[in-house]
Amino acid sequence: MQEHDMTFVRTEMVAAQPAPRGERGIVQWLRKNLFATPVDSVLTVIGLLFVAYTVPPLLRWAFIDAQWTGTDRTFCSTVAQGGIHPDGWSGACWAFVSAKFQQFMYGRYTFTQRWRVDYTAIMFVLLLVPLLIPRAPYKMLNAFLFFIVFPIVAYFLLVGGYFGLTYVPTQLWGGLLVTMVLSFVGIAVSLPLGILLALGRRSSLPVVKMLCVTFIEIVRGVPLVTVLFMASVMLPLFLPTGMTFDRLLRALVGVAMFASAYMAEVIRGGLQAIPKGQYEGADSLGLSYWQKMILIVLPQALKLVIPGIVNTFIGLFKDTSLVYIIGMFDLLGIVRQNFSDAAWASPQTPMSGLLFAGFVFWIFCFGMSRYSIFMERRLDTSHR
Incomplete structure (x- = not known):
């Protein structure tokens, strides 16, 4: 009985296929990089809480309450007009x-x-x-x-x-x-x-x-x-x-x-x-x-x-x-x-x-x- 040669050589490259739906998008990126394991999830939550606690006051001090112009220290003191923080201290003295x-x-x-x-x-x-x-x-x-x-x-x-x-x-x-x-x-x-x-x-x-x-x-x-x-x-x-x-x-x-x-x-x-x-x-x-x-x-x-x-x-x-x-x-x-x-x-x-x-x-x-x-x-x- 004669054996048939089953060898096949492809003459064209396979067209690129799109990634599966579950592997794309912001949700998948968050799941892969920030919430891959329980430990990663806990660390991500702690990091987000730390950012939420520190960044807003820093931005307020550096930009919102900051004094950008002035000719002396009176513009940057706590009694200056504007730039007064509710707790009694002024913002950055960029002046x-x-x-x-x-x-x-x-x-x-x-x-x-x-x-x-x-x-x-x-x-x-x-x-x-x-x-x-x-x-x-x-x-x-x-x-x-x-x-x-x-x-x-x-x-x-x-x-x-x-x-x-x-x-x-x-x-x-x-x-x-x-x-x-x-x-x-x-x-x-x-x-x-x-x-x-x-x-x-x-x-x-x-x-x-x-x-x-x-x-x-x-x-x-x-x-x-x-x-x-x-x-x-x-x-x-x-x-x-x-x-x-x-x-x-x-x-x-x-x-x-x-x-x-x-x-x-x-x-x-x-x-x-x-x-x-x-x-x-x-x-x-x-x-x-x-x-x-x-x-x-x-x-x-x-x-x-x-x-x-x-x-x-x-x-x-x-x-x-x-x-x-x-x-x-x-x-x-x-x-x-x-x-x-x-x-x-x-x-x-x-x-x-x-x-x-x-x-x-x-x-x-x-x-x-x-x-x-x-x-x-x-x-x-x-x-x-």
């Missing part, structure tokens, strides 16, 4: 933030010269945005302008004293200007220096390895406040008489050294995650040490530790507020300094100022976090 906004951004930077800060910020954005867009052309030229040319131009533009520009000492700098300068220099210096320290710690040369390990362990073993204090107060004691360095420069060096030590350990974790076969394959191609690291190892290692790198950047950005300890006034420091202004002394002034500073820090940190997620997804090749 204080509005009145001090220029100082929060520039510090005591010469008023007539603040256009220089604005131009520097515009150049920073115009060079940074195309650098962050993967499809933007001329990446090498863009990186050269951003990391080499821009710092030089920004220095002459902000400090002045050349090309007919008025000299503005760094003692007058403050607010968001100081925060951005410290964080930009710290980030730009800590990444390459951290890579070198990580490579040095894994080096087969005993002297290089010992120096890198010593630097990393000493710097990581002390708080940033100690590093800033040493750079600002103790360092001048070891210099020859009459020799000194600008206070901002000392803070920049301290912040960059501190961040580079943490960055080195993040990079070292990525280097250890690279399989040994990658090193052996590079050696079999006859590549030199630096060719192997730059072309083969580091691109893979850096991709693996993007979250750690960005986490270090975010921590560095927030830690710039510690320069308040050495008499420099970044954004948070200048906000706190203005609490002592008698013209704006009210119960709502400190909370309003701190919330404004916290919101500004959150915007920058959230932006870095989202871009980190974007780059992780773009560079993820495990599911392609």
Whole structure:
């Protein structure tokens, strides 16, 4: 008896079918994400009760009862007209933030010269945005302008004293200007220096390895406040008489050294995650040490530790507020300094100022976090 071949090969793709009715809609989403189990249901109810208890009063304080305009503290006191809460306290004093906004951004930077800060910020954005867009052309030229040319131009533009520009000492700098300068220099210096320290710690040369390990362990073993204090107060004691360095420069060096030590350990974790076969394959191609690291190892290692790198950047950005300890006034420091202004002394002034500073820090940190997620997804090749 002859057997029949029952094999069937489909020549067309099956048309996409709609999801079952029970798997779509807001009800199914709530059931799957918020009420999947009894424990999830209890936690969801507790969360909703907490939101209902805290959010309405916060919104009322921040927006409905808030005082948006005014010239002094009387507009934000409990006896001011409008903005009175039934319990006897007024809403947020955004009038204080509005009145001090220029100082929060520039510090005591010469008023007539603040256009220089604005131009520097515009150049920073115009060079940074195309650098962050993967499809933007001329990446090498863009990186050269951003990391080499821009710092030089920004220095002459902000400090002045050349090309007919008025000299503005760094003692007058403050607010968001100081925060951005410290964080930009710290980030730009800590990444390459951290890579070198990580490579040095894994080096087969005993002297290089010992120096890198010593630097990393000493710097990581002390708080940033100690590093800033040493750079600002103790360092001048070891210099020859009459020799000194600008206070901002000392803070920049301290912040960059501190961040580079943490960055080195993040990079070292990525280097250890690279399989040994990658090193052996590079050696079999006859590549030199630096060719192997730059072309083969580091691109893979850096991709693996993007979250750690960005986490270090975010921590560095927030830690710039510690320069308040050495008499420099970044954004948070200048906000706190203005609490002592008698013209704006009210119960709502400190909370309003701190919330404004916290919101500004959150915007920058959230932006870095989202871009980190974007780059992780773009560079993820495990599911392609």
